[in-house]
Amino acid sequence: MFKQFKTKNLFFCAALGINAQNADEWSKYAEKQMRGDRSQSKIEMTIKTPNWERTLEIDSDVEGKNLALSTITSPAKEKGIRTLRIDNNMWNYFPKLKRKVAVSSSMLLASWMGSDFTNDDILKASSMAEDYQHKFLPNKKLNGKDYRVIENMAKTNAKVMWPKIVTYASPTDCLPRQYHYFDKENKLKRVLTMDEIKNFDGHKVPSFWTMQPQDDFKKKTTIKYKTMSFKTKFESQHFTQKNLTDY
């Protein structure tokens, strides 16, 4: 009977209760858990190829959808490089030369420090819940596991990098396990896999992410959330030009 229940796309997800049949609610729930109103994280990013790997450590501060500040804390070559985003304006700051550089919004799609993540991913410039329209697709089984599948199509006025993202969410905790990113030609460009759910300040967050570009399977980038706080209160001057240049 349960099999029949699943095939009718009626997964029961306790966290969402009666909203489990609303694709918007799945998206909102995931964003509330993983992003919250604000967050402060310490991230370890590793870029891997068959022959080498490189690790960067980053402090990431995010307030709502419009404010973000990231600081590289290791290795020495990039240490101190900061990026501030206020709405759609972005600045990089290079403390060794005291140089602040305004960057165009097209830089949001740029590879972040040679990784498979973009500035948009690191600075959390787009919101899956607000910038996309959501609808369920038929459930799918991937690697022997069942997933609730949600198609997220960019709203016409949304300033986002990806016109279409497909979410594969766990039916047990309602959290996404994979995002599939499609370009304007509806070609799958990259897959983000999220594992190791941890509880940070009452928020359930996948703490280990793997970004796999679809045009180069020899290369991938992983992100490990070492710490994450959703209770941090940022000072009023935290996301400002002054603080950006105060490193």
Place this chain on the structure above:
Amino acid sequence: MKQLFPIFFLFITTPLMAEVKSEFSGNVEVQARHSINNDEAKEAPLLQEWNQEQFYLAYGNINGKFDFGNSRFETNVFGRYSQSNLYQDQTPSPNYIAPQIFSFPNRLVAREVAKLSQQDEGDNYRSEMILNKMYYEWSYEEHRFMFGRIYINYGGGEIFNPINPFNQPTGLTSISQVAQGNDGLNFTFYKSDNHTINFYFLGDKSLQGYEGQIDKTLWAHGEFQFSEKLQFDYVIGEDQRRHKVGGQARYSLSESMIFLQTLYQTAYTDDLNEVESHHLWDLMLGYDQQITNKWHLRAEGGHQKKNKFASLTSINDRFLPTEYFIAIANQYEIHPLVKLGGTIINDVKTGFTYFITRNTYSFAKSSEVEIFAYLPMAKGSDIENQAQKLVTTDVGLALRTFF
């Protein structure tokens, strides 16, 4: 060198004196370059009579930063050693200019009152050590005050950045990890989220050979975010005995950014030492776009009025040897460790064209190797522009590491 000892003492003992958060960082780079001279540079009046030479360069920075309360003390020691037969004495003909180009910026302090440096020259080498940054900073709410030798780094131009005379852009040079210091004080007022104003009061003895008076600089630079897409920078003041006024407008398009800079400089405001001068003006239009996630494009074009009284044998101020120019710079990441860069510059008035390629390979945790080449592609037709004849053909290798 004696001047440096008290500073080193302060540098080392400050962390012991108070609750201080300290941080040290730096980099070291070595370069080897093979250079081929331009035949036209060998003729009068330039008399650069050499054919092919090797040029070796090693330079590095050690930066120390100490934070205590709302205050900060920061200093940077820059050291450079260069070796080449081009340093050999050529009396009575003029000194060879190529080493000045290869090691640009030669002046590590743009506005200099105190000579906090040690220099040594031999038959075929030149070495120097300089404190090119050393300041005290006090920061409180929306104000910041700095005193000492400071970096002044603003403006969107990477190849030509006329609104900032206090730090020459190094987009075309082979030295990248350096900024110029400036002696004086800076007050920054963060008026609002959209408006920041910087006031500078600087001194300089270099304009008259360090023997005369201190030339003052009174300068204001503001950044005003007019709308989400439009930002203005404005500059106005007196600097090196000229009145200067200018600005930058930057407009963000959906997938790119354009910016326009201009600066007007009057002739010298006095006739001290009866130095001749005339007014100068510069204009620059820039475009910046991230075309794909691996490919970055930057284009800059503009005009710098030629200073007919500037010395041919001194490359202290501007590196760009063109009057009217278009430059297109591409950078492409073919692998997370490998970046290819190519810049082509054309003087639209003379036809002079110059290509620079810089390709880096990262290895270990914080090291990289760079292969670079500077290639004149087309000779300029304007014999008046002697600076273009000084451009040599170079290939080189650099190894740099950060700590």
